[in-house]
Amino acid sequence: MKALQGVKGQLHWQEQPGEPLAAGQVRIKVAAAGLNRADLLQLAGHYPPPPGAPEALGLECSGIISEVGAGANWQVGERVCALLAGGGMASEVVVDAQHVLPVPEGLSLAEAAALPEVYATAWLNLYRLAALRPGEKVLLHAGASGVGSAAIQLCKAFGNPCWVSVGSAERLQHCQKLGARGGVLRSENLQDLRDFAPFDVILDPVGGAYAALNLQLLALDGRWVNIGLMGGREAQLDMALLLGKRIQLTGSTLRNRDEAFKAELMSELAREVWPLFARGQLTPQLEQVYPATEAEAAFAKLASNQVAGKLVLCLDDSLS
Structure with a gap:
């Protein structure tokens, strides 16, 4: 699989082996990943991922579930978005199934990638x-x-x-x-x-x-x-x-919270926040979607502080 790494302040797409899938996890074929200021800090060498988290950039993504571990309450083919400690800017990601939410009805995968974080x-x-x-x-x-x-x-x-x-x-x-x-x-x-x-x-x-x-x-x-x-x-x-x-x-920080804390938080979002998208009370504020080939331009835009809402990197536009 390909993953976007930050090496000495430079962005590089690198080939790396996929992660094994454990019980309670799902594998997501990534369609898009949201950009966050934490990605800029990690790129600059100031915010390394927590121990055990992927080195690739990306704290949130959307895509299609391609594999389900034992005990995970999801189905292959479901459209989802996920909160991550890292690794979202990659062709696939493995994540705790409890850190995954469905794509709200009526939203694209690009819009959904801008939601979890x-x-x-x-x-x-x-x-x-x-x-x-x-x-x-x-x-x-x-x-x-x-x-x-x-x-x-x-x-x-x-x-x-x-x-x-x-x-x-x-x-x-x-x-x-x-x-x-x-x-x-x-x-x-x-x-x-x-x-x-x-x-x-x-x-x-x-x-x-x-x-x-x-x-x-x-x-x-x-x-x-x-x-x-x-x-x-x-x-x-x-x-x-x-x-x-x-x-x-x-x-307050979120990235280094433990798995159980994040699972509880995502459960609250599913119960209290996600229904508001269907009612039209919440809408993704997606300013621009960049293709994977323009990752440097996307990071430069975020660093400019001239963004209203969110920027998203498209990893696979063939997914729907």
Whole structure:
């Protein structure tokens, strides 16, 4: 099989043997794989896969089940998408059957490849870790990103008014069309977020550069979930403000969670989130699909920070 590897900052398609199939696993013939910022970090050598995970890039994929291990509740030929610790950008992948979901009715395999990672991340951090309650207000930094676009739609579906910070007027418009109440451009004045504060929950992939502002914007008993370090790893915090507001600060990653945790999370998505696609309350925000031969262009586009929604790499357009 072929797999896309990141070697010293360069992308290479490499031939490698397929993985053996164990009980409780399925083999998926990959149609498409979603691109995520974690793939950029892995390519740059900053985010290696967890022990035992494939070295190939790709944290989510879609395709057709080609083999089913003992005890796995799937059938050969079913259209699925999967959450992965790595290896999605390959001609096939072996994954725990409990980390697999059906392609929502009416969606293409390319659209389905853009779902697992962002909706799992948004649901985990907003509704499990931050324990959002109906009516509570949310601030989403990088609101036009894949995770941000998913989070806006979830907030709208579950009754949580949300605001965003974004990089351009076009991306702010994108967020408002999805359901955001408003927001600010990071290139202008982030302090204008005070006009919409206080927020009960902040979902932040930026980190250091936004830390002090987050403390100011949060309400009493506010929850701040940090999921990335795009703005640096160090920050100076007013601990008296953290203490006085009883703020909960949570650092969160998904890739290195254990198999059982991911299985439970995917079960929640199947129950709480996936039905919303059929009702039209959630829609994939797929900006562009790249053929496998244009992987470098796809990664360059993602690195440009000029993306609203998701980018997908097509591995096999003959699958349907």
